[in-house]
Amino acid sequence: MTAPPEVWKIASVTDAALARAAVGAITTAGGSPALERARFLTALTARLRRCLNQGGEWELLLHLRHDTGAQDGRVDVLLRPVDASWPSADDEPALTCPLPHQPVTGRVPARTPLPEALLRADENTAAVLDLLQEQERLVQLHREELHHTNQGVLALHSHLEAAALAQRELLEAERAARAEAERARRLLTFLGDASAAITVSLSPTAILRRLSDLLVPEYATRLDVWLFDEEDAPGHVREHAAAAVVAARTGRPQHAGPRPGNLPGIGDLPPSALSPERPLLAIPLGAHRLLGVLTLTAPGPRFDADTCITLVELARRVGIALDNARRYEQYRDTAETLQRAQxxxxxxxxxxxxxxxxxxxxxxxxxxxxxxxxxxxxxxxxxxxxxxxxxxxxxxxxxxxxxxxxxxxxxxxxxxxxxxxxxxxxxxxxxxxxxxxxxxxxxxxxxxxxxxxxxxxxxxxxxxxxxxxxxxxxxxxxxxxxxxxxxxxxxxxxxxxxxxxxxxxxxxxxxxxxxxxxxxxxxxxxxxxxxxxxxxxxxxxxxxxxxxxxxxxxxxxxxxxxxxxxxxxxxxxxxxxxxx
Incomplete structure (x- = not known):
């Protein structure tokens, strides 16, 4: 059901204020939500101000609408110049405000005095402010919740980052441990294979030849073997590195290089004149007695500690193999001489x-x-x-x-x-x-x-x-x-x-x-x-x-x-x- 439109003449600010107050009373009586009512009245005020600025007389048409049997309805407001055709293409669309409660049938209530209308105008503002205050309170609560959530997320991210860092460190440690274990396994395998290759022969020449094949070029760019019994033979005098001389005199491995090697159980000497750029490692040969010195030139800028330990142990085994070979040669020569004499x-x-x-x-x-x-x-x-x-x-x-x-x-x-x-x-x-x-x-x-x-x-x-x-x-x-x-x-x-x-x-x-x-x-x-x-x-x-x-x-x-x-x-x- 739609009541006949109520027409208000708008020719002055007072008319506009009274019309706005009347419309506000209707929306308030119809139970329109405060926010919807405030938006509706603010839009109406803007249109009224625009009409007043344009001058002339205007008509405010107010329609109260509701469906038969329905509890709610709406109010429509339209502004147009007096004597304008109805409707006109230039008319702005009507302003609509929902009314949850059924509007009062009949005419619009009598005009409210202007002072009272002005006082009531703040009621909508107060309702909106109350709603705004409630919303601000909710926003503050949500902001605090969001802040706590953000703090939790930041803490979680921090924990996750710490866990990721710890995991990376563990992975790096595991990778390093595996690399170290693989390197140790490779060095032990090399030591075992080299020992087997050296001890299989009882010829000193073959032992030294196999030693060179095993060490060059992976563990040394070159090697020099100084056997003391060869020095006694004529024509075998040659120059030896100072590190080899010290190793022969002390029976202790020596390192000579531009920088100290800080190798376990190995002495440090200044760079050798025979190899000023590359470090030298001089290792005594022999177990029960000193047979000579093995001198190695580093394949790179330095000797690795684990590799040096392996090389020192290999040199000890080479000394034992050479000693056994020399004893075997003496034994064989004696036996062969005896046999041929027979x-x-x-x-x-x-x-x-x-x-x-x-x-x-x-x-x-x-x-x-x-x-x-x-x-x-x-x-x-x-x-x-x-x-x-x-x-x-x-x-x-x-x-x-x-x-x-x-x-x-x-x-x-x-x-x-x-x-x-x-x-x-x-x-x-x-x-x-x-x-x-x-x-x-x-x-x-x-x-x-x-x-x-x-x-x-x-x-x-x-x-x-x-x-x-x-x-x-x-x-x-x-x-x-x-x-x-x-x-x-x-x-x-x-x-x-x-x-x-x-x-x-x-x-x-x-x-x-x-x-x-x-x-x-x-x-x-x-x-x-x-x-x-x-x-x-x-x-x-x-x-x-x-x-x-x-x-x-x-x-x-x-x-x-x-x-x-x-x-x-x-x-x-x-x-x-x-x-x-």
């Missing part, structure tokens, strides 16, 4: 050619118990012997000498090869109960086309006939000498016509770990079959060398090799050359 000069026998070869092992101690012997008997016969004492070193060489001496003693009374071996067996069981030996003895009588021989567990001898046919003397051998059992060795006989050769050898010639001894004997037979009798009679030494080359191929050997060749000359070779 090897006899081959006798000259009419109708026979003799040659022998002895090759020490190229791996290990190089000294074994292999030996050969050949000597004339009172009846003119020739006794040839080859043997092998188990084991290596000085002990085996000494036992080999004892067997050689005893064999010559037992052979004086024209004793047969089997009887000689039987007596040697008894002697070895008595003197060396835990040491064994193999041996093969053959007796060759000039002019007789046969050979009497006996074997004590030795590889079988081989006969090469004049036509190149090779025979293996595979008669049943006796047990090894020294075995804890009584045994009598028997003699055996084989043919040895003119132009044929009797070949005796030790197992180092034919036995290989990857192959059996039978395959080695087969290779020996092939090498002998490839020779020609005239060539053998012309140069038996060259024939023996050809056999060794065919079988050994100049390869590494882990056992000694003995070869003894007895060749019976043909009738043509025995005839004297005609005189000129």
């Amino acid at each position: 090897l006899t000069d081959l006798p000259a026998v009419p109708g026979l050619l003799l040659t022998a070869r002895y090759l020490p092992a190229t791996w290990g101690l190089n000294i074994g118990g292999d030996w050969y012997d050949a000597f004339r008997q009172p009846d003119g016969s020739l006794l040839v012997v080859i043997g092998d004492v188990t084991g290596h070193g000085l002990h085996a060489a000494v036992v080999m000498g004892q067997l050689r001496t005893a064999l010559r003693a037992y052979a004086i009374d024209d004793t047969s090869p089997g009887e000689i071996l039987t007596q040697l067996h008894r002697m070895l069981r008595h003197l060396q109960p835990e040491l064994y030996a193999t041996a093969l003895i053959a007796r060759i009588r000039p002019g007789e086309p046969r050979v009497v021989w006996a074997s004590a567990g030795h590889p079988p001898a081989v006969v090469r006939d004049d036509d190149g046919t090779v025979r293996v003397l595979d008669g049943k051998p006796g047990v090894m000498l020294g075995i804890p059992a009584d045994h009598t060795y028997t003699d055996q006989v084989t043919r040895l016509p003119t132009g044929s050769s009797l070949v005796l050898y030790t197992d180092g010639l034919v036995e290989r770990r990857a192959r059996g001894i039978d395959a080695g004997i087969e290779r020996l037979a092939q090498a002998l079959a490839a020779l020609r009798t005239p060539e053998l009679e012309q140069d038996l030494d060259a024939g023996a060398d050809a056999v060794l080359k065919h079988i050994l191929h100049d390869s590494e050997r882990d056992d000694d090799v003995c070869l003894l060749v007895c060749h019976r000359l043909t009738a043509i070779a025995q005839e004297p050359l005609p005189s000129a």
Whole structure:
């Protein structure tokens, strides 16, 4: 339902004030919210002021509207000049204010006196101010809450930042710890690998060569090894860094560089004249005794502490390896000298050619118990012997000498090869109960086309006939000498016509770990079959060398090799050359 519009004449400020007061009373009575009412009245006042400024008479049309059955409604206010058409395109839109309570039907209340209207005008302002004060209080509460929230957020951010910083520090510490552990693992691995590479050899030259390969260029740009025993040799005097001299005098590692190294357990010296730009590290070599000094030139501007500790330990192990190598060389030279002293000069026998070869092992101690012997008997016969004492070193060489001496003693009374071996067996069981030996003895009588021989567990001898046919003397051998059992060795006989050769050898010639001894004997037979009798009679030494080359191929050997060749000359070779 809409009441007829109430029209107010506006021609003066008083009219405008009274109209505004009347409209304010209506909105107040209709329960319009204070804020909506204040906005509505402020807009109305602005329009009234604008109308007054334009001059003339104006009409204020006031419409009270509400729907049938509804509790709320609204009030519409429109200002227009008097006598203007209705509506006009130039009219401003009506001002509207909601009325929560149903407006009073009928006409607008009578005009309120102006003084009273002025007093009531402040009621809206007071309501707005009260609302504003409440809003300011709420804003203050929210501001305080926001402040506390911001403080909490700042504190949370601070905690998060501190936690992130702590996490970064932990990550950095973990990364550094992992890098340090990896570096320590790499240094320990290097030390282990280097120690294995150095100690595998008993040659001082090979040890120093491997040391250079291990250290240059990662741990040093160059290295210098000063061995004291080389200084005693003529022509080996050379200049050494002052740090090396101090290390040799004090037995303590020394560091020489433009800046102090502050390395654990290492003295600091001024820069070396031999390397003024790069630091030097001089480390004594030796454990029980000082052998020399290892001097390293740093690969960079400084030496790392952990690396220096590793290098000092490696130098200690190098000193031990060099000391062991020197002792081994002395031991080997002594044993080899003793062994070669036991090897006899081959006798000259009419109708026979003799040659022998002895090759020490190229791996290990190089000294074994292999030996050969050949000597004339009172009846003119020739006794040839080859043997092998188990084991290596000085002990085996000494036992080999004892067997050689005893064999010559037992052979004086024209004793047969089997009887000689039987007596040697008894002697070895008595003197060396835990040491064994193999041996093969053959007796060759000039002019007789046969050979009497006996074997004590030795590889079988081989006969090469004049036509190149090779025979293996595979008669049943006796047990090894020294075995804890009584045994009598028997003699055996084989043919040895003119132009044929009797070949005796030790197992180092034919036995290989990857192959059996039978395959080695087969290779020996092939090498002998490839020779020609005239060539053998012309140069038996060259024939023996050809056999060794065919079988050994100049390869590494882990056992000694003995070869003894007895060749019976043909009738043509025995005839004297005609005189000129």
